[in-house]
Amino acid sequence: MNVFDLTINDREQVALNDVVLSQTSRQQLEQLVKEHTYIEELHPYGLPVNNKILLQGSSGCGKTMTAKAIAQSLGKKILILNLSNVVCSRIGETSQNIKQVFDKAARDKAILFLDEFDQIGKARGNDDKDVGEMRRLVNTLIQLIDYYPENALLICATNHPEIIDNALLRRFQLRVNYELPKTDVLDRYYDELLGKFPEELQHIDRLYNISFAEAKDHAFTMVKAALIQHLEAKKELG
Numbered sequence: 001m002n003v004f005d006l007t008i009n010d011r012e013q014v015a016l017n018d019v020v021l022s023q024t025s026r027q028q029l030e031q032l033v034k035e036h037t038y039i040e041e042l043h044p045y046g047l048p049v050n051n052k053i054l055l056q057g058s059s060g061c062g063k064t065m066t067a068k069a070i071a072q073s074l075g076k077k078i079l080i081l082n083l084s085n086v087v088c089s090r091i092g093e094t095s096q097n098i099k100q101v102f103d104k105a106a107r108d109k110a111i112l113f114l115d116e117f118d119q120i121g122k123a124r125g126n127d128d129k130d131v132g133e134m135r136r137l138v139n140t141l142i143q144l145i146d147y148y149p150e151n152a153l154l155i156c157a158t159n160h161p162e163i164i165d166n167a168l169l170r171r172f173q174l175r176v177n178y179e180l181p182k183t184d185v186l187d188r189y190y191d192e193l194l195g196k197f198p199e200e201l202q203h204i205d206r207l208y209n210i211s212f213a214e215a216k217d218h219a220f221t222m223v224k225a226a227l228i229q230h231l232e233a234k235k236e237l238g
Contacts, residue, residue, distance in 0.1 A: 050173040057178030060211030063157040117156040
C-alpha cells in the first residue's frame, strides 16, 4: 500500500471566521495562529510555539474545517490522513506508513491533520501479542510527535479522547473541545444556509440536537424536495 494514496492534499479555502466555535475555542485557535505568525519573533525569548493540537468532541461539528482554516490562515499546505485507513493487521507496516507521512509533512513545513486519531486506541486487542504490537505502535507515534518540528503543525481529531493512550494525550499542548450546537446557534446556521435560496424554499422543518454537518444535509435535502415539488407542479400545469 502506498500511504500517500490515502493522503489528501486539500486545497479548499476556509477562513477561521467561517467555523462556528465557542468563544473559548476561538480564542485558543486565534492565539495559535498568532504564535505561528510571530514564530521568529518569539524565538529570541526562548518561547516555543504550540504545534501539537488535539481537536476533540462530537462528529460533524467542524474539526476538519478548523484544520483547513488554520492552514489557510498561515498559508501552509495541509495533508489529511484518516488513521482508520492506515491501521492494518501488520503493525510494523502501519508504523512505517505513518512515519512516511510525518516525514513528508515535516519536510514541507506543512500541517498534518490526522483524523480519527482514536483508531490508535481502538486497535488494541485482548491477547498479549496484540497489546505488545500496539504498544510498539504507540511508542513509535510518541517519538514522531516528540520530534515533529516546531515550524510544522500536527493537528489530530477524535470523537473519543477517552480511549486514547494517556502517553499520547500528554503530548498535545492544546486541546480544543467541540460540542453539539445549541438551538440558537443552529437557528443562525439554518438562517445562513437557507438565506441563499428563494423565499418559497426557506420554510423547512428544522431539526435540533444535531451537528452542523447533519443540519446542513437535512436543510439541503428539504430544500431539494421543495424545489422538485415546485418543478413537478409547474410541469403539470404545462
